[in-house]
Amino acid sequence: MRKRPNHLAGLAAGIWLLIIGVPLYALVNTAIQPQGSYTDGGPLALPSKVTFENFSTVLHSGFLGYLWNTVLVAAFTVAIVLATCVPISYAVVRGRGWITRGVFRLFLLGLAIPAQAVIIPLFYIVNRLGLYDSLWGIVLPTAAFSMPVSILVISGGMREIDSSQFEAMALDGATPRRVLRELVIPLARPAIATASVFAALQAWNGFLFPLIMTQSENDKVVTLGLYNFVSQYGANVPALLAAVLFSAVPILVVYLFARRALVSGLMGAGGK
Structure with missing residues (x-):
């Protein structure tokens, strides 16, 4: 038909x-x-x-250095989020005690706390740790505020795994670490990819933490580098938009490669 x-x-x-x-x-x-x-x-x-003079202006303004700093911030943020959120989500899904439920609720509470409300304590902590005016001063707060959503998404994807598969591996004598490595991570890959893209976007588009936690030219990221084309007396709009294009291309490439996993992961997060 x-x-x-x-x-x-x-x-x-x-x-x-x-x-x-x-x-x-x-x-x-x-x-x-x-x-x-x-x-x-x-x-x-x-x-x-x-x-194409605007693109030449952007390249000669040191914008590629800001782009590289942003790539580093995004890469380290994603690495920290995955290294912490994957095992935490696994413990939340497979745990049966009140501790794991409490930890999950504690992370969900982070969804209700905006970064603007705690920026002063964060600045004090980063300064006391000696991380002020460094890329780590951006990476750690960004990763922390990306974790609640990431745990929600990854745990939602892990809940889609059939419990019989866990039982089969338990009968086979698999340790929890082996179950996580050989069963959970491969089957929860769409959710993990979704959390990775979300954390990368948070780091790439972040403005508040780079503004507050850094001040030197060497630690600028793209969101702060765009201000180079705005002066007291006006703005070089064509060069500014050329810089926006430069900053959008890398994250667009990441999205094109991860779009299927991103959609699957979001569907899994709302499944159960």
Whole structure:
């Protein structure tokens, strides 16, 4: 039987494509125009002159150094989140005692605490640890605030694993560490990938912790580096948007490779 076309869904998809595509077009369109003429025809008009000078300006401003710092912050944040959240989620799912339930509720409580509310104590702790004005001063708070959602997502994915598989490995004499390594991690890979992407996005787009915890030029990340194109008397908008494009490409590549696992992990998190 031939399926009937869903015109309403097609129309909704076309509208959503316009909602997403028009701002992206305006972003790229402005980034390839000279600073003196990018407002002549409006943000949606075709460029009268195309130039790549804005990208050259970004490259010569040290923005690649900020990009590298951001990559380091994101990589270390994801590593810390996975190294802690995977075993914690496993203990929460397989544990039957009040301690594991209490730990899970404690992490869920972190969802209700905004970073802005505790920024002063965090600054004091980071300063006392000697991590102020270093990338670790950004990594540790970012990882801490990424853990509640990550544990929620990973534990949701682990709950999708059939209990009979745990029983089979227990009868085979597998230790909890072997069960985690050979059964849980492979089957919970979509949820783990989802938590990884979420933690990477938190680190990549973070602004508050880099602003408060660092001050030197060598420790700047992309969110702070964008301020280099804004001065007291105006802003170099085309160069600023060119820098935004540079900062968006790496995380877009990560999303393209992890999009299927991301969707599967989010579905698993809400499954049980």
